[in-house]
Amino acid sequence: MTTPEEIAEALRGCRHVLLLNHVSPDGDCLGSTLAMARALWRRGQAATVGSADGVPGIYRFLPGADCIRREVPTDATYDAVVFMECSTPDRAGALADRAASIPLCVNIDHHVSNAGYGQIVYYDASAAAVAELVYPIVRILSPALDRETATCLLCGLLTDTGSFRYTAVTERTLRIAADLVALGASPAEVHAEVYENRPVTALRLLGLALSRLQVSRDGRVAWTVVTQAMLGESGATMEESEGIVGTLRELGGVHVAVLFKEDPDGIRVSLRARDGVHANVIAEAFGGGGHAAAAGFTGRGSLDDVIGRTLEVIERELGTTAASERPWIGRASG
Numbered sequence: 001m002t003t004p005e006e007i008a009e010a011l012r013g014c015r016h017v018l019l020l021n022h023v024s025p026d027g028d029c030l031g032s033t034l035a036m037a038r039a040l041w042r043r044g045q046a047a048t049v050g051s052a053d054g055v056p057g058i059y060r061f062l063p064g065a066d067c068i069r070r071e072v073p074t075d076a077t078y079d080a081v082v083f084m085e086c087s088t089p090d091r092a093g094a095l096a097d098r099a100a101s102i103p104l105c106v107n108i109d110h111h112v113s114n115a116g117y118g119q120i121v122y123y124d125a126s127a128a129a130v131a132e133l134v135y136p137i138v139r140i141l142s143p144a145l146d147r148e149t150a151t152c153l154l155c156g157l158l159t160d161t162g163s164f165r166y167t168a169v170t171e172r173t174l175r176i177a178a179d180l181v182a183l184g185a186s187p188a189e190v191h192a193e194v195y196e197n198r199p200v201t202a203l204r205l206l207g208l209a210l211s212r213l214q215v216s217r218d219g220r221v222a223w224t225v226v227t228q229a230m231l232g233e234s235g236a237t238m239e240e241s242e243g244i245v246g247t248l249r250e251l252g253g254v255h256v257a258v259l260f261k262e263d264p265d266g267i268r269v270s271l272r273a274r275d276g277v278h279a280n281v282i283a284e285a286f287g288g289g290g291h292a293a294a295a296g297f298t299g300r301g302s303l304d305d306v307i308g309r310t311l312e313v314i315e316r317e318l319g320t321t322a323a324s325e326r327p328w329i330g331r332a333s334g
Helices: 004-012 027-042 089-095 130-141 147-160 171-182 187-195 200-211 228-234 244-249 279-284 303-318
Strands: 016-020 046-050 080-084 104-109 120-123 221-226 256-263 266-273 294-299
Touching: 004 080, 004 104, 004 120, 004 130, 016 027, 027 046, 027 080, 027 130, 027 147, 080 089, 104 130, 130 147, 130 171, 147 171, 147 187, 200 221, 200 228, 200 244, 221 228, 221 244, 221 303, 244 256, 244 266, 256 303, 266 279, 266 303, 279 294, 279 303, 294 303
Parallel strands: 016 046, 016 080, 080 104, 104 120, 221 256
Antiparallel strands: 256 266, 266 294
16 A cells, blocks of 8 residues: 655655645545645645636635646646645646646555555555645645644545544544644644634525425435525525535435535535445445545536435435425426
């Protein structure tokens, strides 16, 4: 298995590194790519961070977030590309093609669905967040870790573990978090930025989404939608739907929570699971990926069709009656 020392050694010899986030980037992916970029910058190396979907507003507080690019210059030359939390290269979206000609490909992930691509693969499905895997690499590249880099990594840990609530959290997770706090990162500040700093439009959108909440007859599956009409009514942007699926997961007895988002490029589906259910298995049935607690994919077809097919897969996974009654048909966009 590849070690953090081997990855650090490979990156030390690079003049310019491209670090790619997955589509719809979360705090773990963004925080980890920024932490690695900052470590390389401190060494005097060039590093570019790319995110095809940009940076959601709640993560723009991260140090260096203003340097993240939606498009990568075509005339730039890179010695290595790091795919962060991308089960396959195409999870980087429109930026994946830009990486095709780069000689060294580094694949860092903790999702069980990872395809094992690249010359260097650092994969550990037991990690609660990819930030756990990036932390030792960054410490080797930049032993004198600064507060800003520690904040990026702490954001990754805190957001991908549900504020350290998920079963994937281990002693390693908490020891790394303690080290980051000792370096000046503040859990209270990160939590406040991500979860306590929402605009009124986001709360209006949450209210609309909850008003369309559906629950299976056995109570184990909960789902709702965010449509373009709902965005217009609330004045919110799609990125302000962040956190809605987590709210559904809080329902007592729910094993799988699903949010269906109507985007111009398809129906983006976010899944959250618990109690031994694997969200990634559901997402993989549609070409997506993730890990047991959280996964996602982009569905093709109408909103109602994607909802129906997703609930059928969940039904097979759980043995529930989630797809046996569909009161949402014909009014999902209402």
